[in-house]
Every structure is written in structure tokens, then in C-alpha cells.
Amino acid sequence: MEQKNLLLAIILSAIIMVGFQWYNASQRPPPVEEILTQKSKTNLPGLPTSPNPRTKSNKLDTAGMSVPIPGFNSVTAEAKAMKNALTATPRLTIESKRVTGSISLVGARIDDLTLKSYRETIQPESKNISLLLPFGTTNPYYADFGWVSGDTQVPNENTIWESNNQTLTAKKPVRLTWQNTDGVTFIQEISLDANFMFTINQRVENNGTKSATVYPFGRISRTGTPEITDFYILHEGMLGVFDDVLKEIDYDEIQEDKLIQNKSKGGWIGITDKYWLTALIPDQNANIDTRFSDQIKKGIDNYQVDFRGDAQIITPGAAAQASSKFFAGAKEAQLILDYRDQLNIARFDLAIDWGWFEFLTKPIFFALMYFNDYLGNMGLSILLLTVLIKLAFFPLANKSYRAMSKMKLLQPQMVKIRERFKDDKAKMNQEVMQLYKREKANPAAGCLPILPQIPVFFALYKVVFVTIELRHAPFYGWIKDLSAADPVTPLNLFGLINWTPPEIMAIGIWPIIMGVTMFIQQKLNPPPPDPMQAKIFMFLPIMFTFMLARFPSGLVIYWAWNNALSVLQQYVIMRQAGATIGNQKTS
Numbered sequence: 001m002e003q004k005n006l007l008l009a010i011i012l013s014a015i016i017m018v019g020f021q022w023y024n025a026s027q028r029p030p031p032v033e034e035i036l037t038q039k040s041k042t043n044l045p046g047l048p049t050s051p052n053p054r055t056k057s058n059k060l061d062t063a064g065m066s067v068p069i070p071g072f073n074s075v076t077a078e079a080k081a082m083k084n085a086l087t088a089t090p091r092l093t094i095e096s097k098r099v100t101g102s103i104s105l106v107g108a109r110i111d112d113l114t115l116k117s118y119r120e121t122i123q124p125e126s127k128n129i130s131l132l133l134p135f136g137t138t139n140p141y142y143a144d145f146g147w148v149s150g151d152t153q154v155p156n157e158n159t160i161w162e163s164n165n166q167t168l169t170a171k172k173p174v175r176l177t178w179q180n181t182d183g184v185t186f187i188q189e190i191s192l193d194a195n196f197m198f199t200i201n202q203r204v205e206n207n208g209t210k211s212a213t214v215y216p217f218g219r220i221s222r223t224g225t226p227e228i229t230d231f232y233i234l235h236e237g238m239l240g241v242f243d244d245v246l247k248e249i250d251y252d253e254i255q256e257d258k259l260i261q262n263k264s265k266g267g268w269i270g271i272t273d274k275y276w277l278t279a280l281i282p283d284q285n286a287n288i289d290t291r292f293s294d295q296i297k298k299g300i301d302n303y304q305v306d307f308r309g310d311a312q313i314i315t316p317g318a319a320a321q322a323s324s325k326f327f328a329g330a331k332e333a334q335l336i337l338d339y340r341d342q343l344n345i346a347r348f349d350l351a352i353d354w355g356w357f358e359f360l361t362k363p364i365f366f367a368l369m370y371f372n373d374y375l376g377n378m379g380l381s382i383l384l385l386t387v388l389i390k391l392a393f394f395p396l397a398n399k400s401y402r403a404m405s406k407m408k409l410l411q412p413q414m415v416k417i418r419e420r421f422k423d424d425k426a427k428m429n430q431e432v433m434q435l436y437k438r439e440k441a442n443p444a445a446g447c448l449p450i451l452p453q454i455p456v457f458f459a460l461y462k463v464v465f466v467t468i469e470l471r472h473a474p475f476y477g478w479i480k481d482l483s484a485a486d487p488v489t490p491l492n493l494f495g496l497i498n499w500t501p502p503e504i505m506a507i508g509i510w511p512i513i514m515g516v517t518m519f520i521q522q523k524l525n526p527p528p529p530d531p532m533q534a535k536i537f538m539f540l541p542i543m544f545t546f547m548l549a550r551f552p553s554g555l556v557i558y559w560a561w562n563n564a565l566s567v568l569q570q571y572v573i574m575r576q577a578g579a580t581i582g583n584q585k586t587s
Contacts, residue, residue: 078138085136086112092163096170098195099329103168104134107157108176108188110198111135111142113328118275122472122480131276131328139224143278143326145188145200145217148308152212153180161188170194183208184314196329197339203321206314213313216322218280219306220271225251229274234353234466238292238305240269241347249292255301260292267346269305270327275468277351281325282307284344330468333365353466360459365467378482379475382460382554386561389456390569457559464554475557479510482554486510507549510556515545517563524570 086102094101094113101113113132120126133141147154155161161176168174173191180186189201202216228236228251238249242264249260269290270279282288288307295302312320325343331352340348354361364385371381413435421428464470470483478488486508519541548556 081137082133085134088136090160092165092174093167094169094192095167096192096194099192101132103174103190105161105163105176107144107159108146108155108161109134109142109144110190110326110328111140111144115196115276115329118330118468119472122474129276131278139222139226141220141222141278143218143220143280143328145202145219145324145326147186147202147204147214147216149212149214151210152182152184152214154214155180155186168192182210182212184212195335196327197343198326198328199323200326201321201323203319204312204314205319206316209316211313211315213311214320215308215311216324217306217308218282218324218326219304220278220280222271222303223300225255225301225303226273233355233462234274236273237271238269238303239272239351240290240292240305241267241350242269242290243267244346246347246350251301251303254292254294254303258294262290264288264290268348269307270351271303271305272331272351272353274466275331275471277327277329277331279327279348279351280305280307281327281343281345281348282309283323284346286310286322332468334369355459355462355466357455357459357462360455361462364456364459365463365469368463369469377475378470378473379479379554379557382482382558383561385460386558386565389453390562390565393453394569453562457555460558461552461555464552470552470554473554475553479553479557482557483552485550486553486556507545508553508556510553510560511545511549511551514548514556514560514563515541517560517567518544521563521567521570524567 089104089106091102091104091106091112094103094110098116099113100116101110103110103112111132111134113130115129115131118129120129131141132143133139144157146156155178159178161178164175164177165172168190170192173189176188176190178186183206185205185207187201187203187205189203191199193199200218204212204214206212226236230236235248235250237251238254240247240262242262244267247262254260265287266282266284267288267290268279268281269292270277286309288309290307291305293304293306295304307324309322312322314320325345327339333352336351337349339345367385367388368378368381371384372378375381375384414432417431417435418428421431464483471481473482474480475482479486485506488509489506490509490512491506522537522541548559
């Protein structure tokens, strides 16, 4: 009975692993497609309509800039469209150690941002990640800030702002101004920190003769649905924190609902990709109305997240201001936590999807980062973490391996009982149970170390899959990216043959090593009494080798190293117990 239960557990685990295998296949880039799009905006009540996305915009030479649309490889056409968009209207430059780009002076849109620290592939000559895109490109993606009003003219998408200088840096903010015919001056002071956080101070000065009522707002607009991993362990789409509660909206959900509104004091709202985030962060003490929305124009989804603050009544000679922030960059865990703590942004750490096992995922991640600071290699950090996990489970594993050693010592007696009572199953089971009781053997004890390691395995998987710190992190030899599958396979003689095997057959070296360690570990365990079960168990290392072949190599290395440590530990215990190892009995 215990063998059947174990077999059932393995089959269920295999089903889970197959699901992960399917997931890994789903992450491969789709075929190259060029999507013709047109941009429009969904707005809060009273918000102005955004300009047509086909409108050209902005002046800046961008030869060689990267294309940010996932799965889109028509570099030449898109780069040309990008250059045309950036040279269409005036703009000021953004330049810092971590980002470069520009701001359109038409509409005061932050719509051109490239991340200097990240590239599209592991190749050093590959293009940097472009996060934001202006009108005129395939998929415009930008943020802007402004006001709505019912009693005075406010700047809109066609407003040409005046700037006090032409470059925004981490040490030099810019000041944009515009005055309407009523004598009301609108000012945006934009600053940038050393990383990915913009601060926008919106100020209104009333130099006219009548009062003006304005509502400050901020919004992020994205044209077209991006390519996503579309797997349940990761959220990609719209999200926000409202009154300290996280709300996540998938693209298909907003496509169906079209409009989702929330009220909150403080919090934040944004759009997240796997590794990148754009987020609007209003004053954390302000009451805001927020919206997730989607509007279709010519068959293309136009997504928007926005917030609107309370009314500001500005009498003649008075002024009012509102301050908010805009994050646009990589979801670096420590940086996100620092922003949460230093800027008092409510639950900003939830921008990273830590998953169900957050209580394990976070400690595992920060342990890896701590080890990496000393070892200088994330792969070595995974190996060290595995050793520490083995030490943590050492008492439980020792008990398990001793139980398995005792079970192996009892195999000859169990075989005799089964042969003697092969025609009386009830009597056979009774005699086997009496043998277990007499020898104080527990057949279920061998499964005990597996149970606590399951959440650890999934937590480590989440870390390798979600965190940008593991993206493009190298190990040694042919492993250049621990978040990607092992790229080397013997089927094409390690690349010597110009042939790419089907994905299900593309088994790398590390998955093979993992399969071998699993096979050795299996040989140390007591064999199932049923010949059919024994054959199935012998096939499991091969099956798991195929299933893990397309998993992130960092996870496969962890599993192989964990198996190797388990084999060593089990071998020592079996020698001490005098159990049979292979065909040789130890003493």
C-alpha cells in the first residue's frame, strides 16, 4: 500500500512538473509580427482626450536606439519610426547614469526612456531596454501630468510648454511653464533621482482677476497588449495599492470590464511587466480617485491607469500645488524596498510578485543576494544556499534515510513473506505490518524530507523566474543565464551540427546531470516489491530529465546539487547501518 501511495504522489508531482514544462515553452518569443496600431485614451471624468498616436512627435537623434516591444524584431522599421517620432516636435533630453531619453514639450509627456543597465539579450552588443515610447511608434507608452477644470483654460495634449533648460539630470531638474489667457500660470517642476524615480511638482499661480478651480491628475497610457508569459505564478498587467490593499487587474480582465474605479488615500497605481514597472505615486496623504481603463480604437486596446486629486480653488493672487512621483524602470528588489521605506510609499514592495510563499521567497532571494556579494556569482550562491537548506533539514533527512536503510535491510524478509502468502493478500499485509512493528520500521518515514522541500523548491523557482537580479546572471562554462534553460545539448554535438532539435528533445547537460543523480539516489532506496512498479520507478529519472530540460538552469543546478548531497548523506548512513548498496552489503 505504501508503494502505491508513493507512486501516486510521484505521478501527481509529475503532473505539476509537466505544467511547469508547458509554462517554459510558453515563454518562448512568438513569431515576428508587425501590428499596426492607433492610440486613443480613456480618461477620468473631465480629463482631456489624448492626441492621435499617429501624430509625429519630438526632436532627438536616436540612431541605434532599441525596440522595446516584446517579441517584435523588425528593428529597422521600428528604429526608423522611433527616429521620425523623436524628431517631429521639440523636446528636452533626459540623461543620468541609469536612464536616457527625452520629454516631449508638446503635451509635457515623459515618453522616451531607455534603461542603460539592461539589455534585450545576454549579448553585450545587444540593444538596451527601451521602456517608454512616443507617438508615431508601433506601441506608444508614456506618462503625463496635468489638470482638469470647468472654469479656466488648462494645458492639453497640444500645449507647447516652455522649459528653463534643455536637459534633465539627477542633479538638474527642469521647470516647464505655460500661461492661459486668464492670467493663470501652470508650472511643472520635474526632477529625477539617481535611479528610476521622477518627482513632479504641479503648481498653479493665479495672476488673473477671477478664481480658478483645478483638479491635478497623472496618467500612464499604453497602446496594444504586450506579449506576456501568461502563467498563473506571475501577474503582468495593471495593479495598484489602495488603502494598503493590493489590487491586480489582468489585461483580459480589463478588456472585459473596460473600467474599474477605486478611491484611496495615498497608495499607488501602475502597469507591470515581468521585470519592468511604470507607476504613479500621488501624495501619500492625499485623497485620490483612480481608474483602470481600456478603450478599443481600430481593433487595438488602449490601456490607461490614472489618478485625480481633490479640487484646488485658487483665488486671484493665490497659488496651489500638488506633488506626485513617477517610477519607470526595473523592479530591483532592494531599490523597491528602499523607495517604500524612504519615501513612505504604501506597500510598494508588492510591485514584485513574490507569490504564495512570500515568507520563503523573500528570505531565499535576499540570502542569494548576500552570498553573491561575497562569492561574486549567483550560481555559486545557489549551491551554497542548497547546502544551508540541507543542513536545516539534516535531522529530518537523517531520520528518513535511517528509516529507508532499515527498510532495505528488511527486504529479504519481506520477499519471503510475500512468497509465502502470495495467495492470501490479507494475511500477507498482516505479516508485513507485524514485521514493521517488530523491527520498529516506518515505511512512510522515507517521504518526510520531501514534504518540506516542496515549498522551498517552488519558492526558489519563483525567485529564479521573477526577480530581475537573476535575469542574465551567469554561472560557469556554457551557462550564461541562470534564468534560462541550459542551451547546450548533446543531440547536435553541443552546437557542432547546424541543427536545432525540437524543444521537447533539447536536453541540456545540467538536466542530464540531474537525471543521473536522481537515478543514483533511486538505486539507494528500497526497490518496490511489484516488478511493474519497479519498472515505472526506473523510468522516472528519464521522465524528470525531459521535464526539467526547459526549466531555468539555476533551478536544475539546484536540484542536481541537492540530489548529489542527498546521495552522499544517504550513502554514509547506509554504510553505518550495514544496508546493501547495489549488490554489495556494507558492514
